[in-house]
Amino acid sequence: xxxxxxxxxxxxxxxxxxxxxxxxxxxxxxxxxxxxxxxxxxxxxxxxxxxxxxxxxxxxxxxxxxxxxxxxxxxxxxxxxxxxxxxxxxxxxxxxxxxxxxxxxxxxxxxxxxxxxxxxxxxxxxxxxxxxxxxxxxxxxxxxxxxxxxxxxxxxxxxxxxxxxxxxxxxxxxxxxxxxxxxxxxxxxxxxxxxxxxxxxxxxxxxxxxxxxxxxxxxxxxxxxxxxxxxxxxxxxxxxxxxxxxxxxxxxxxxxxxxxxxxxxxxxxxxxxxxxxxxxxxx
Numbered sequence: 001x002x003x004x005x006x007x008x009x010x011x012x013x014x015x016x017x018x019x020x021x022x023x024x025x026x027x028x029x030x031x032x033x034x035x036x037x038x039x040x041x042x043x044x045x046x047x048x049x050x051x052x053x054x055x056x057x058x059x060x061x062x063x064x065x066x067x068x069x070x071x072x073x074x075x076x077x078x079x080x081x082x083x084x085x086x087x088x089x090x091x092x093x094x095x096x097x098x099x100x101x102x103x104x105x106x107x108x109x110x111x112x113x114x115x116x117x118x119x120x121x122x123x124x125x126x127x128x129x130x131x132x133x134x135x136x137x138x139x140x141x142x143x144x145x146x147x148x149x150x151x152x153x154x155x156x157x158x159x160x161x162x163x164x165x166x167x168x169x170x171x172x173x174x175x176x177x178x179x180x181x182x183x184x185x186x187x188x189x190x191x192x193x194x195x196x197x198x199x200x201x202x203x204x205x206x207x208x209x210x211x212x213x214x215x216x217x218x219x220x221x222x223x224x225x226x227x228x229x230x231x232x233x234x235x236x237x238x239x240x241x242x243x244x245x246x247x248x249x250x251x252x253x254x255x256x257x258x259x260x261x262x263x264x265x266x267x268x269x270x271x272x273x274x275x276x277x278x279x280x281x282x283x
Contacts, residue, residue, distance in 0.1 A: 043083035046070070046090070051158025053100040054137055055092055058162060069093050103157040105266040106138060109258040110152040116143040127152070132263060141165060141250065142173075142226055150175075150247035151255040154263070160275075164251070167203070167225045169279050174249035175221045175231050176210070179240035183217055185209045187238060191221075197237045202230055216243065 047061040050070070055061060062080040064070050070077045073089040084090070090097045108127070110116070115126045127140065131154075141153035141164045155161050163169050188207035195202050203225045210218040217240070221231055232242050248255045252274060258264055 043085040045080060046077060046082045046084050047080045048159060049084055049087060050090075050092070050097065051162065052160075053087065053097055054139070054156040054158060055097065057139060057158045061158070064092065101156070102268065103155060103160050103271065104136065104138075105160075105253075105271050106135065106154040107253055107255070107258060107264045107266065108152045108154050109255060109260050109262050110144050110149055111260040112147055112149045115146055116140050116152065130261060135263065143228075144247060145229060148245045148247065149260070150245075151250055151253065151258075152247070153250050153253060163278060163280075165226070170224050171251040171278070172222050172224050172249075173226050173247060175223075176246045176248055177219045177221060177231055177235060177242050178216050178244040179219060179235050179242045180216055181240040183209065183219070183238060183240055188219065191234065195234060195237070197233055200227070200233075202227060202234060205234065 047058045047065070050056070050061045051058045056064065058080075061070070065077050065080050068076045069092060071091050071094075072082075072084075074091075087097045087099055108131070110127060111130075113125065114130060115124055117126050118128060120126055124146075131138070135154075136156050138154035138156055139158055139161050141155060141161050144150065144152055153164065155164075164171055185208070188209060191205040191207045194204050203223065206222040208220050210220055212218075219235070221234075223230065231245060235242050246255075253266065
């Protein structure tokens with residue numbers, strides 16, 4: 001059984017004036033570099049290894065390769081399909097990459113008004129402007145839009161991030177929405193079969209009417225895909241106007257009493273227990 005509502009092992013207070021930080025690798029590794037051609041079949045793709053080391057997500061690493069920012073023994077890597085068996089002599093922006101440390105997972109109560117991104121061209125505040133200084137470099141698991149609040153998972157492991165995000169992993173996300181308008185439970189129950197809106201297909205959603213307060217309705221929704229603005233678009237399609245949206249859980253990890261802007265870390269044994277329960281997506 002996965003851990004239920006695991007409490008954070010420690011809490012980190014938000015720093016309201018913290019500047020955005022660029023992704024940078026840490027100090028040098030110790031293993032011996034062995035680069036393989038893609039057809040040899042041994043080793044792992046460089047994007048996967050660097051993601052596991054916490055440099056960035058696979059997609060971002062592929063972009064960095066195109067930009068010539070990743071090199072092996074001073075020679076820029078040309079293909080994300082390059083296979084490696086270690087990280088020695090691998091550099092990002094000229095700095096050596098350390099061997100991967102144990103994966104860490106943090107719970108962050110994202111407030112309204114912050115973007116889930118490293119930096120914003122328009123200069124709007126991001127989660128990295130508010131995260132505590134003492135955190136290691138972390139990557140968000142999925143995104144919460146500017147107007148959405150609640151639980152955002154942060155991890156040091158790009159490969160673990162990808163596993164958590166993939167629909168094939170079937171990790172359930174739970175939201176509570178406050179919406180204006182009339183809706184019946186029968187209408188919400190139809191969402192269990194999925195729905196198509198303007199050519200976009202959304203998978204099964206377990207939706208339940210919680211309570212009505214005046215003209216507003218509180219609805220709980222559980223889903224395993226997490227497409228862009230999925231909850232808002234589905235409820236708007238049903239004739240509702242969402243005025244507040246909170247993510248309360250991601251898999252067994254819950255928001256609980258975590259205050260807005262606060263960060264808590266999941267204990268290692270809880271994280272290990274959860275990973276043993278995860279479905280492994282087919283390649």
